[in-house]
Amino acid sequence: MRTPIPFRGEGKRLLPLAPSFLALALAIALFLPIQQGACAEALPASYDYYFGNLHSHTSYSDGVLTPSDAFKHARDAARMDFHAVTDHGYYMQEATNLHHWFMALEEADRFYAPGRFVTLIGYEWTFTDGHINGFDTSRAASRDTQRSVPEFFEFLAEHSGIGMFNHPNYGIQPNWNDFEYSGLGDAHISLLEVGSGPYRHNIRNERAYRRALDRGWHIGATSDQDNHRADWGTAAPTRTCIIATELTREAVLAAMRGMHTYATEDSNVRVFFSSGESVMGDEIVIDPKALMAGEPLEFRVYVSDPDAADHLELVQIVASGGEVVWESELGQAPPHATGAIGGAYETVVTLAPRSSYNWYYLRAVQGDDDVIVTSPIWVTTGSGIAVCDFAPADAVVREGLSTRVKAEIVNRNKGAIDRVKAVLYETGESGRRAVSSQCVDLTGWAGTDIWFDWTPTAPGEARLQLELVLPGREVPELFQAAPILARGAGITRVLIDEGHNNRYSGYMDGLIALLAASDYSPEIGEHAIAPEVLAGTDILVVNLPEIGFALTPTSFEQIELEAIAGFVEQGGSLLLAGWSHSADGSRTSEQFNALLQLMQASVRFADDELQMDGSSSIHVHWGPGQGSGRPIFASEACSLMAAGQAQAQAPGTTVLARSAAGIVFAAGELIGSGRVACLGAPVYSLFDLKRELFANSDFTLAVMAWLAGEEWTAH
């Protein structure tokens, strides 16, 4: 009896299950009473669950004590099944501390007890792009000897090693150029830390995990502690769980290569995700015709925790693009619904693959918010082609307006594939129509970008498909973009000026996202303001320019000011946002006030700074009652005043917001057929919109709505 080996791309990873173990375990399953709940029967009989940690340090690099201390602690205090000491590679170089590498290996051998405790020695290759742990190589790599990511991949290849992407957090490291695909790397990197220490509560890196999977990487999930203190395994209950045939070094390494793993924040929860004979970490190859026909696959979901207190809240299947394609019903509260301690939640989910390249992983959340994430199961047509970033480049797409659609085609095969026919389709209720097609050559073991022009024909949800006709393959490969919302032609168009060294240039991404999500069409303008530029604009946003050196002009020409005044006179809307005055003359309201005078507005910007308790960060109040509700956050703001008199409300204006001291911070005024809103500071920079306790987003949208012609309802 032999378990069929599912397709595995380049054939790098999975070892077949040992037949003897299968037979033995089957015998145990059939004839022996099951000791612990219903756990054992959920696994194919040859496997068992082993909990451990694949990332830790000792004084052989920048941690404490020795690998012996680490192994002893991991075994006796943390009671783990396996533990890896992975000191930084650059500590173990010739003529300095190379002996530490060999000492560590000897110490690991002394603590290795097959069947009871597995010890591993790896190393952390600490590098700019991100850190990678290496295992199963005869010596350690270091940034001094392997001085680039490709060199490190070559080192792994040369030694047939196993790699793991460490702490792939976007706030820590650039994550290997955002997981740019490398076939050589993919052949040897098997794991990614979905959870990473060293803190008491682990850092969740699920976003990076999904990104890596989308970009074509075949990697499994781990959760490791990165210990730098004497707390190996006890720093947190987080564990990497390995599904292996036996507790030996060979079996643990084979499971790591085969990605038969999951990342867990609970120290003993048992999770199993499978489809037919394939388990997490495997790739299932389906017939392309079955994909076209929408034939579904069954996935088996199993979660069980020996601790009664650890009840299950939610189980999800997450698929390509991060989409949750299945979720357990709320209130189902598995697995203790039956009241049986140690009982298991088990179900079968039917899903139809949508593209030629799909990944699915299981995500479980327990009552104490512990999250468990498994390695994926890939479902592909076996072509070795994945597609990611298949979406329009513009934040907002509009009916009748051409936009550029990008797709990155990742060729996971080592060889190049020339003359691939790529066809973009738009699908709808009446079938699909070809938008455009092109021929593309795909580099081997890498990604290739292609671009299409596409014009939505109607407002509403649009669906795009990419079809790739590969030479020698009968059925085309099919990839789906996420649904795209096409807006109507009459949508309000907002132009944000960044052509004049404006305050917060480069920090308007948050505003763009906010407006795009709220039925506006925002755009950054980097050129001089002229009537023809304003012709396609409904609202112009100008943050105060900073005078000084820059790559753009740092003030407006008179002709530009006149163009803006004319635009407002004829019904355009203008948002001006100021900046507190600076003594060196680099920030002055002079030009804004000149523009307001040109428009014969009654409001003016003051050359001052609004402060609160001596700080330039202030709270501003708006809305009914001017003091109730959440305030707006503003920093380095100036006040507004009436032309000719300081800090009083200008006649004919609507006060939109005031500082805590009652000073006018924002005002609106009707001018000609248009509207002008003045703010003491832009409150919609990337920094401002991130402040969850403040109402900056709501206020910004209220001001935009007023500029778009609505009543000021908040007053």
Next chain:
Amino acid sequence: MKRTAAILLIAAIIVTTLAVGPSLAQQKTTITFWHAMGAQLGKTIDMLVNEFNSKNPNVFVKAEYQGNYGALSQKLVGSLVARKPPTVAQVYGNWAAEYITSNELVPMEKFVKGPNGLSALEIDDIWEGLRAACVFNGVWYTMPFNKSVYVLVYNETALKEAGIAEPPATWQELVTAAKALTVKDGDKIVRYGLGLRPNIDYFACFFFNAGGAWLDANGKVAVNSPEGVKTLQFMADLLNKYKVCYYVPGYLDADFGAGKVAMYLTTSPGLSYTNQSVAGKFEWSAAPLPYMDPKFKSTPVAGTDLAIFARASEKEQQAAWEFVKWLVEPRQTARWAMGTSYIPVRKSAMHLEIMKQWFAEHPREEQSLKQLRYIKYDPNISAWSNIRGDVSEAVEKVYLGKATPKEALDAAVVKANARLK
């Protein structure tokens, strides 16, 4: 007969050994030297230590590599708690400040002005800026050792291709050059003009060149001064406004060598890594750091000094001084500089034939030395290592878009000044 003679001979050897052995051992003083110099730097240390040992039969220096600076600091603190510090160690100014408060260091002044000390001419031969950084409350405590300054490294080939004749000297030129050197392929930036790291050291490279000072007249941390805010805004603008800058927490030489960044800042010892990474693929060179205004021209000085620990016996202290004094002699500091790209701490080292020849072969290394008259250093206060963290956190926050420069630096100043109380 022969046998008797042999026995007598052996007995004589034993007697001689017993008689001579202990007296030799008594004469030889063993001292420990803890350092954090790995790889090539470690090899140079070993080379110098071996030479010292062979020339000084009465002293044996045991050089011990402790890992990186973090590990060295940790181990030094541990050794002081256990009352078993080394005799000599590399220390940062702020570590020394802390050890001095608990009387753990012997002032270097004691030896410098002692019978086997340095002449006024020799003292004057040590760069003033480096020497000043070793003085704590008016007392000279440590000896400058592995010191480096920051330089701007640039891809000369790329600069020429972009039609720029000279490396950027001012911030304006830096932005202009970085923009010209930034290369796009579709929507992807394939080469960034400039590479930076979001930490206090890179901040200092700009801050000093904008006329900033860490402390105000009252000794309070004043990094949120207009100069500080302007500096951090400029660094953030390179990233977000001009989109010409690539930032990474780690080392940049490999990216420079791979052509991913066309300019970056590094300390002088980083130049040897740069050379390895570039491996002849293109022409490159180094230049002084760009300044906002010529009157603010400066460079931060980095690296450690040597300290002698007070717990050592008088004899060990004297042996340690012997070693320290020898290490900073012009010939040794020159060889140290050549082996590591640190700067020679003695002015006269520059006039040595070996040094002149080396500069002729390594013109880039000379760029660092052009800046030696403009060096600025961190305050020698014990709270500084934590304050460094506060400022680095502010820089990082701004890079990650979590706070504006003003907010981030205001917060850092509140934290930092609380540490001074």
